[in-house]
Amino acid sequence: MSLQFNNEQMTEFKRLVARYPEGKQKSALLPVLHLAQDSFGGWLPTEAMDYVAVLLNIEPIEVYEVATFYSMYNLKPVGKFVFEVCQTGPCMVSGSENIITYIQKQLGIQPGETTKDGIFTLKLVECLGACGYAPMMQVGKIYREHLTKEKVDAIIAEYRMQVAAKN
Amino acid sequence: MGVKLLLEKANVPGIRSYDVYRREGGYSAAEKALKEMTIESIVEEVKKSGLRGRGGAGFPAGMKWSFIAKPEGVPRHLVCNADESEPGTFKDRYLMEFLPHLLLEGLLISSFALGSNDTYIYIRGEYAWVADILEEAIVEATKNGWLGKNILGTGFDCMIHVHRGAGAYICGEETALIESLEGKRGNPRIKPPFPAIQGLWMRPTVVNNVETLAAVVPIIKMGGDEYAKIGVGRSTGTKLISACGNINKPGVYEIDMTISVEDFIYSDEYCGGIANGKKLKACIPGGSSVPILPANLLLKTAKGETRYMNYESLSDGGFATGSMMGSGGFIILDEDQCIVKNTLTLARFYRHESCGQCSPCREGTGWMEKILQKIESGKGEVSDIDLLWDIQRKIEGNTICPLGDAAAWPVAAAIRHFRDEFEWHIHNRELSQTSNFGLQHYADPIHVPA
Ligand SMILES: Cc1cc2nc3c(=O)[nH]c(=O)nc-3n(C[C@H](O)[C@H](O)[C@H](O)COP(=O)(O)O)c2cc1C
Ligand code: SF4
Ligand code: FES
Numbered sequence: 001m002s003l004q005f006n007n008e009q010m011t012e013f014k015r016l017v018a019r020y021p022e023g024k025q026k027s028a029l030l031p032v033l034h035l036a037q038d039s040f041g042g043w044l045p046t047e048a049m050d051y052v053a054v055l056l057n058i059e060p061i062e063v064y065e066v067a068t069f070y071s072m073y074n075l076k077p078v079g080k081f082v083f084e085v086c087q088t089g090p091c092m093v094s095g096s097e098n099i100i101t102y103i104q105k106q107l108g109i110q111p112g113e114t115t116k117d118g119i120f121t122l123k124l125v126e127c128l129g130a131c132g133y134a135p136m137m138q139v140g141k142i143y144r145e146h147l148t149k150e151k152v153d154a155i156i157a158e159y160r161m162q163v164a165a166k167n
Numbered sequence: 168m169g170v171k172l173l174l175e176k177a178n179v180p181g182i183r184s185y186d187v188y189r190r191e192g193g194y195s196a197a198e199k200a201l202k203e204m205t206i207e208s209i210v211e212e213v214k215k216s217g218l219r220g221r222g223g224a225g226f227p228a229g230m231k232w233s234f235i236a237k238p239e240g241v242p243r244h245l246v247c248n249a250d251e252s253e254p255g256t257f258k259d260r261y262l263m264e265f266l267p268h269l270l271l272e273g274l275l276i277s278s279f280a281l282g283s284n285d286t287y288i289y290i291r292g293e294y295a296w297v298a299d300i301l302e303e304a305i306v307e308a309t310k311n312g313w314l315g316k317n318i319l320g321t322g323f324d325c326m327i328h329v330h331r332g333a334g335a336y337i338c339g340e341e342t343a344l345i346e347s348l349e350g351k352r353g354n355p356r357i358k359p360p361f362p363a364i365q366g367l368w369m370r371p372t373v374v375n376n377v378e379t380l381a382a383v384v385p386i387i388k389m390g391g392d393e394y395a396k397i398g399v400g401r402s403t404g405t406k407l408i409s410a411c412g413n414i415n416k417p418g419v420y421e422i423d424m425t426i427s428v429e430d431f432i433y434s435d436e437y438c439g440g441i442a443n444g445k446k447l448k449a450c451i452p453g454g455s456s457v458p459i460l461p462a463n464l465l466l467k468t469a470k471g472e473t474r475y476m477n478y479e480s481l482s483d484g485g486f487a488t489g490s491m492m493g494s495g496g497f498i499i500l501d502e503d504q505c506i507v508k509n510t511l512t513l514a515r516f517y518r519h520e521s522c523g524q525c526s527p528c529r530e531g532t533g534w535m536e537k538i539l540q541k542i543e544s545g546k547g548e549v550s551d552i553d554l555l556w557d558i559q560r561k562i563e564g565n566t567i568c569p570l571g572d573a574a575a576w577p578v579a580a581a582i583r584h585f586r587d588e589f590e591w592h593i594h595n596r597e598l599s600q601t602s603n604f605g606l607q608h609y610a611d612p613i614h615v616p617a
Contacts, residue, residue: 019287019330021242021368026349027330027348027349030292030331030350031330031331034292034331065352066352069335069522070333070335071333072334088516089455089509089512089513090254090255090411090455090496090498092509093412093413093498126336126519127252127255127455127516128293129252129257129259129293130257131254131255131256131257131409131411131417131496131498132418133417134411141295
């Protein structure tokens with residue numbers, strides 16, 4: 001098995017499992033899948049799920065069942081930055097459609113797609129609990145709220161810079 | 168200015184930190200509860216307060232607590248429901264983000280009263296940074312002796328754990344939440360057994376909403392009787408409302424449930440009126456699951472009386488002419504909004520979120536979305552409206568959990584009150600693609616039968 005948590009990730013894994021009583025380590029599955037996804041490039045290949053099954057001492061199928069149920073787990077590779085734009089009612093009445101169209105145009109991709117350079121993925125999602133700060137999207141751990149076209153441009157530029165700085 | 172019990176200190180700089188929270192009188196209710204009160208007297212105060220669950224169903228919290236089974240040698244658990252995924256609702260996030268210690272204090276008192284040594288906060292996965300804020304607060308509280316072993320020398324041990332979900336509205340339903348906390352898919356359980364008897368790991372469990380548990384702090388501070396004096400009738404205390412949509416000041420407001428809906432929308436202290444000088448067309452007053460009301464029925468009941476922001480008044484008239492307080496997600500639609508389209512986005516939401524266990528919900532939500540999409544894109548027939556009505560009726564009451572009802576009600580209410588807008592869409596297939604039905608008669612004074 002080539003996918004493995006490094007020392008730091010292993011420490012975090014142990015901290016997560018310790019929250020639940022002895023013998024109830026399966027309860028840590030959701031948090032551990034988050035950790036695995038963050039550790040292994042933003043998505044969960046079968047290998048990662050199998051690794052989690054071994055760590056938690058449960059059957060691989062128990063992991064697959066869960067990974068396919070919850071919308072935050074990516075079962076396919078995604079770009080470095082995933083734009084998850086909310087499309088539900090309250091955001092829609094506050095102008096989310098224009099923002100979605102604008103992002104599509106600026107990135108040249110449709111929802112569900114990743115840009116050729118592998119930097120951006122666009123996903124349409126349902127209410128993220130930011131309805132009063134609409135239109136909005138989630139990128140990684142953070143929320144980008146009160147979106148305007150200008151703000152979208154600035155955000156895209158910001159992430160492009162981050163990638164360029166790393167190269 | 169209305170009474171503020173939860174958000175009173177929200178604007179104090181640094182209130183997120185333990186030191187400032189404590190300096191402002193924080194944890195004094197916990198001190199009182201653990202040192203001076205018995206378990207019975209805490210439950211009694213919560214009962215007297217009349218506090219009703221703030222997660223949506225409005226079930227009396229004290230009564231729920233008194234149902235918890237206490238079999239010998241079996242641990243009990245308190246679980247805080249921070250899944251907050253009902254469209255229009257973002258109040259729990261605000262509490263946790265800005266006043267994490269208020270929640271922890273409420274959790275500590277409640278855990279003590281329920282005998283929960285390991286208490287879990289199930290937070291929606293997307294609120295990742297809020298989970299971080301809570302974890303930090305837990306570290307601070309532990310360092311200062313409010314969590315851990317033998318708290319305040321009482322012999323009571325308590326640890327609070329943050330558990331992140333991973334994107335599933337259904338996990339807000341308490342038994343689905345428990346399944347998810349056990350590391351499984353969020354499939355609601357058939358009740359009974361109720362969580363109070365067999366919940367998390369088959370142990371007696373109480374699940375309460377974030378706001379409900381935070382409200383325990385002022386209740387202990389002031390006493391249940393004093394708390395019950397605020398508000399009106401069975402709507403005691405204060406309620407957080409997350410207001411959004413086409414208003415000037417979207418945000419989270421604490422209200423004392425005596426304010427009228429009209430004042431809440433138009434006063435500068437709250438929503439500040441409809442944005443861009445537009446007119447009010449409709450409102451979903453308690454999160455996406457509750458019935459939508461046209462402007463006229465929102466501001467006044469069918470009897471022509473002023474409607475207030477409380478449990479009883481919002482539901483006055485039943486589903487025929489009223490709605491519900493629900494989760495406090497207050498969504499305003501202005502005259503430019505299309506009811507068909509809004510209903511479609513909600514139908515899509517419920518189809519996406521159905522766990523798929525019951526066929527009426529799984530199939531019905533899919534059908535409703537398809538038909539609404541058809542009408543919205545200018546391909547609908549008049550018979551589609553009746554078909555929609557029929558489908559929602561077949562879902563309601565025929566499912567394991569209330570998500571089925573939650574999906575049916577918005578569609579039912581949209582047809583009930585805005586049938587002519589649906590018909591207009593169908594009769595004006597092309598026009599409906601470029602323009603809207605508009606305000607029409609939806610704000611006209613209602614005819615009150617003598
Ligand atoms: C589909 C569905 C979603 C729900 N989502 C939430 C939620 O996000 N937060 C919440 O507190 N309660 C939610 N509830 C209600 C819970 O099942 C439960 O009644 C509540 O957490 C009890 O807490 P309370 O009595 O303090 O309100 C939901 C119920 C259903 C049927
Ligand atoms: S009503 Fe829907 S969400 Fe609830 S258990 Fe049935 S299929 Fe699942
Ligand atoms: S509807 Fe978009 S965040 Fe709630």
